Amino acid sequence: MTSPAPSPDDLTLLRNRTFDELAVGDAASVERVLTREDVHAFAALAGVAVERQQAASQDNVARGTWGGALIGTLIDTRLPGPGSVHLEQALAFHAALKVGDRLKVKVQVEVLDAATRQVVLACTCVNQDGIVVIDGKARVIAPSERIELPRAGLPEIRRDSNGNDGLGRLLAHVAPLAAIRVAVVHPCDAPSLKGALDARSAGLIEPVLVGPRARIEAVAQQEGFDLSGVVIEDAAHSHAAAARASQLACEGKVEALMKGSLHTDELMTAVVARDAGLRTKRRVSHCFVLQTPHYPRPFIVTDAAINLAPDLMQKADIVQNAIDLAHVIGVPDPKVAILAAVETVMPSMPATLDAAALCKMADRGQIVGGTLDGPLAFDNAVSPAAARTKGIVSPVAGQADILVVPDLESGNMLAKQLMYLGQAASAGIVMGAKVPVILTSRADTHEARIASCAIALMLAHRYRVSPP
Structure with a gap:
């Protein structure tokens, strides 16, 4: 034996x-x-x-x-x-x-x-x-x-990672799941409209296009897109489209929202409005799911799109949202690195104090479902060699599944650097609302939009069984 x-x-x-x-x-x-x-x-x-x-x-x-x-x-x-x-x-x-x-x-x-x-x-x-x-x-x-x-x-x-190709395997993984109805908010340019129609062709979503009908149809005609069988909810402008899409989600007529050609704050203001009915006990936060050839597994960067300068309790929600997402995409016990500029706790650096407090909150059961460590500098979080050099003994260092950034500015720069210089494939999703919100950038690739829809599909099916 x-x-x-x-x-x-x-x-x-x-x-x-x-x-x-x-x-x-x-x-x-x-x-x-x-x-x-x-x-x-x-x-x-x-x-x-x-x-x-x-x-x-x-x-x-x-x-x-x-x-x-x-x-x-x-x-x-x-x-x-x-x-x-x-x-x-x-x-x-x-x-x-x-x-x-x-x-x-x-x-x-x-x-x-x-x-x-x-x-x-x-x-x-x-x-x-x-x-x-x-x-x-x-x-x-x-x-x-x-x-x-x-x-x-x-x-x-x-x-x-035992043959796991990360985001490239998402479509095969979600193939058994039935497509979900998704309100696509203000898809009034070619990339956002094409992304919705491509996700429909991939069997991921049944889009409900919410926005000015005349503009949507004009874009489709100009680009040669076929809108046959696609539902259009006429809304006068982007603000009205965001409000109507949120209403559809609240009424259970769609199971997810997808950002079109409007600003993120327009959409998210409608989602978190008190009368929209989509808020939960958690603060909403954004997760980038990334896969780079320079790292052996997919990982999550959060929050790099919504919360500008979160406080400790907001960071706790951000961490819990990311852990919940990791569970859905197949990581049962994600390793969570709370990032800072250094790996030691320093009163002069608030990010290190928050990191230490978050780890203690996890010890006390206030954050569940993952293994936390921090503060960790970025190199120590993703590089075993760097962690060894600095003598860091940790179940997270060098092998993080989730990177929690101190604030939006650092997170956004980190995510964009990984995408544009690190060849990272990406998907973007908002957690913490009653429905997943597919939040992609106007500059995102076709693959990023499809991957984001695939993750939203997984979340929506999970929410049917276990609502957030």
């Missing part, structure tokens, strides 16, 4: 697996994005001046050294792990790698020889398009004794 694999979540130790603990079929994997720095580093090891090479030469350097090095590192650190002796590695290179490619590297036990403790591992590297770019075999001698080594000083390699 084999022992279970050591947990890769331990931020302080590397643990190997002895030969006796291995079984045919055991596997380990990591995921990594090829950066320009990687190309330069491995080219330097190969004695190549990258700046003087053509693109094909750069690809060859990266393909031959970077991919093979990841396989070797995975063997040295995970399977079998420290103490392994490399005997042979035979790899075939089927395609070039380019800067920005995301590579999933996997090794799997194929053969075990008890007499020599030799292990044959099947090795594969698959890119973001599902193409096998490297495959082959490696033969090693597995360790006979358990070895534990401190991780400090080791290069950081981000592990994958």
